[in-house]
Amino acid sequence: MATERIVIDPITRIEGHLRIELEAEGGRIGNAWACATQFRGIEKILEGRDPRDAWAFAQRICGVCTGVHAIASIRAVEDAIKCRIPESAELIRNLVSGMATLQDHVMHFYHLHALDWVDVMSALAADPAATSRLAASVSPWPNNSASWFKEVQQRVATSAKGGLGIFASGYWGHPAYRLPPEANLMAVAHYLEALKWQREIIKLHTIFAGKNPHPNYLVGGMATSINLDNQLTINKVRLDQLGELIREARRFVDEVYYPDVMAIAGFYPEYASIGVSSPTLMAVGESAFSCAGTPAGKPVAAGLLMDGDYRTSHPFNPRMVAEYVSSAWYLYPEGDRQGLHPWQGRTEPNYTGPKPPYRQLSDQEKYTWCKAPRYDGRPVQVGPNARIMLAYAQGHPDTVQLANRDLGKLKAGVEALNSTLGRTYCRALESVILARRMEEWFAALNERIRSGDVSTFNAELWEPESWPKQAQGMGYLEAARGTLSHWVEIENGRIARYQCVVPSTWNSSGRDPNGLMGPYEQALAGDKKHPLVDPKRPVEVLRTIHSFDPCLSCAVHLLVPGGPAFEVKVR
Numbered sequence: 001m002a003t004e005r006i007v008i009d010p011i012t013r014i015e016g017h018l019r020i021e022l023e024a025e026g027g028r029i030g031n032a033w034a035c036a037t038q039f040r041g042i043e044k045i046l047e048g049r050d051p052r053d054a055w056a057f058a059q060r061i062c063g064v065c066t067g068v069h070a071i072a073s074i075r076a077v078e079d080a081i082k083c084r085i086p087e088s089a090e091l092i093r094n095l096v097s098g099m100a101t102l103q104d105h106v107m108h109f110y111h112l113h114a115l116d117w118v119d120v121m122s123a124l125a126a127d128p129a130a131t132s133r134l135a136a137s138v139s140p141w142p143n144n145s146a147s148w149f150k151e152v153q154q155r156v157a158t159s160a161k162g163g164l165g166i167f168a169s170g171y172w173g174h175p176a177y178r179l180p181p182e183a184n185l186m187a188v189a190h191y192l193e194a195l196k197w198q199r200e201i202i203k204l205h206t207i208f209a210g211k212n213p214h215p216n217y218l219v220g221g222m223a224t225s226i227n228l229d230n231q232l233t234i235n236k237v238r239l240d241q242l243g244e245l246i247r248e249a250r251r252f253v254d255e256v257y258y259p260d261v262m263a264i265a266g267f268y269p270e271y272a273s274i275g276v277s278s279p280t281l282m283a284v285g286e287s288a289f290s291c292a293g294t295p296a297g298k299p300v301a302a303g304l305l306m307d308g309d310y311r312t313s314h315p316f317n318p319r320m321v322a323e324y325v326s327s328a329w330y331l332y333p334e335g336d337r338q339g340l341h342p343w344q345g346r347t348e349p350n351y352t353g354p355k356p357p358y359r360q361l362s363d364q365e366k367y368t369w370c371k372a373p374r375y376d377g378r379p380v381q382v383g384p385n386a387r388i389m390l391a392y393a394q395g396h397p398d399t400v401q402l403a404n405r406d407l408g409k410l411k412a413g414v415e416a417l418n419s420t421l422g423r424t425y426c427r428a429l430e431s432v433i434l435a436r437r438m439e440e441w442f443a444a445l446n447e448r449i450r451s452g453d454v455s456t457f458n459a460e461l462w463e464p465e466s467w468p469k470q471a472q473g474m475g476y477l478e479a480a481r482g483t484l485s486h487w488v489e490i491e492n493g494r495i496a497r498y499q500c501v502v503p504s505t506w507n508s509s510g511r512d513p514n515g516l517m518g519p520y521e522q523a524l525a526g527d528k529k530h531p532l533v534d535p536k537r538p539v540e541v542l543r544t545i546h547s548f549d550p551c552l553s554c555a556v557h558l559l560v561p562g563g564p565a566f567e568v569k570v571r
């Protein structure tokens, strides 16, 4: 049988520019390469600047994971100058980044990923009354009337006449789609509802942090003033509004997103063993599982599950992180076999690939702009499934209870969470847990405010004169897509070195000097059983790649005029 070469460039419905090159034979993927085709230089832009300004530049790495780079940045600076922030500021940071994650997960599922499972055109054949009954059987969500589903169906029919609008260029009618027409119609309706929902709930960012995307942060706390009697600050009215937004967020997650994921998962059980990726998974930064002081038991400790043992949690050691450039267009004077710890990290772009337009990148040793982070030499999967699996291994009560219930329904073990379906399911389960946590954090904040503690900023270490001449700091956070770390070196009040090691860098990395594939590559070609029925319509590849929720803007952290262009054809 002949091996076919397949190029998908760009992968759409992601953030940034990702190209996937594949070899396939007999309906299965044999080899895979993930190529980040966009260079970004934010780490370089930060050198020489005031560390107190770094967050505002760093968070422009991305507008999708809005705010997380700002938090990682201020934490790195606060770690370097040994600044502690007031408890209320910590709670506000949790709430702002928690809401970003909820918005991100829901948008990822409906607007970036669902159409890999949901055939929009099939919704035209649905019976709206039967759709209403189906919806009522999976959730108490009130917007379940036959007339609403009929209206959605008419909208799809109208857009189909006009070229399909946002639903154009899907692989509609592909045999890999399994849902009955009514489930497709229900999912399309929720796609539209999720668009409105995300616009509303993210107003929490505006109230606490001035705006979205790119809310405002502050080294030493938050720039949020609280005064119940002042019209211009967080006051009684604002608190009521915030409480309502948090309830609205939780309700959609509990009654729409999570039930939809579970319903759709039931039609694609084989994807619980497709897309199996790196057997080492890591979760390190703060998240719904690890922020201290939550009533749901002991916080989950930073750690890793290693080499396929999903029961044993190993403590995280930041010394074990190194980034390699053997497959990436950067120059390390130390040579390509050498990994650099982020404290010694460098970002020296050195494009050695072919001139665009090119047919192939994977025939070169270097084929991507994404560095390859490794932990003790291992490729590492990060993201919601890493967090859930680590929480599960550590006996986190909410996680164990909910995951056991769902795994029982899917007749799968915990190892199934390392799969295409597992990553998508864990994102929804994490949202359920995070939405509960948001209510607890908000209650705790209200309690502090009632007791008169309204301080949100620690000004003690604001002036650089109060800092050591030389200092190093690291800031961790579990961003929506996984472990995010920023590493700063400060000299005489200025940034001497700045490195970001980002979730999508871990996941979308290419081969390392030992030839080990990065997690996207492993998920596609790791066990040689990933289906690809029709190379011209690679919907199965989209399922697996989208299950990671790629963000290449983050991964590579300025498009270079005349730099690598991208092709828009699947050959």
Ligand code: NFE
Binding pocket: 015, 061, 062, 063, 064, 065, 068, 069, 479, 480, 481, 482, 484, 502, 503, 504, 505, 551, 552, 553, 554, 555
């Ligand atoms: Ni641009 Fe990001 C998240 C970060 S991704 S989306 O989540 O950090 O790697």
Ligand code: MG
Binding pocket: 043, 499, 500, 501, 502, 557
């Ligand atoms: Mg970096």
